[in-house]
Amino acid sequence: MTLRADLEIIHDWITPRAKVLDLGCGDGTLLAHLQQRHNVSGYGLEIDEKNIATCIRAGVNVIHTDLDAGLADFEADTFDYVIMTQTLQAMHFPERLLDEMLRVGRQGIVTFPNFGHWPNRIQLALGGHMPVTRTLPSEWYDTPNIHLCTIADFERLCEQKGIEILERSVVNRKHNKTLLASKLPNLFGEIALYRIHHP
DSSP: OOOOHHHHHHHHHSOTTOEEEEETOTTSHHHHHHHHHHOOEEEEEEOOHHHHHHHHHTTOOEEEOOGGGOSTTSOTTOEEEEEEESOGGGOSOHHHHHHHHHHHEEEEEEEEEBTTSHHHHHIIIIIOSOOOOSSSOSOTTTOSOOSOBOHHHHHHHHHHHTOEEEEEEEEOTTSOOOHHHHHSHHHHOSEEEEEEEOO
16 A cells, blocks of 8 residues: 555654544545554544545544544543644634644644745735645635644744644655755745644
């Protein structure tokens, strides 16, 4: 099974035999991969019924839930890692969900599209309209993204909440690292990946 490059980065951050919770797990690709290659155990949380059916066929434990309702069904420190890929910006209460991630998991892994990427800035500054890019392809009126943020925004929130950033990777749309993104991540990074915890 071949993973997308961003999911490979996440795979490399997770230790074998860990307990994992994947928020907005989609079709379960990452969890299935982690089960096969890292012998992890855990659950995916997903709202889309088609994705849930795909998870079940792949042997992934999945729970039908709305993440905006929180993670009250899970006790503190139940998981080694709580993962949320490309989901934070679609949540009504992203700050609260970050708190919940780090309550039920010892570490959190979060990925999101960087709204500070230079094409977004140009479309706003010169075009005067919400950006439509390869990473953010929807129009403002039909986008699932309701809380877009930049790398600087996310890191400021972590600082305010006392969340320690253990690792960061900034990649392009094809999930490859570039020299420009490593030097000026908030300007040239399209997608940000973070491994975080509460010290």
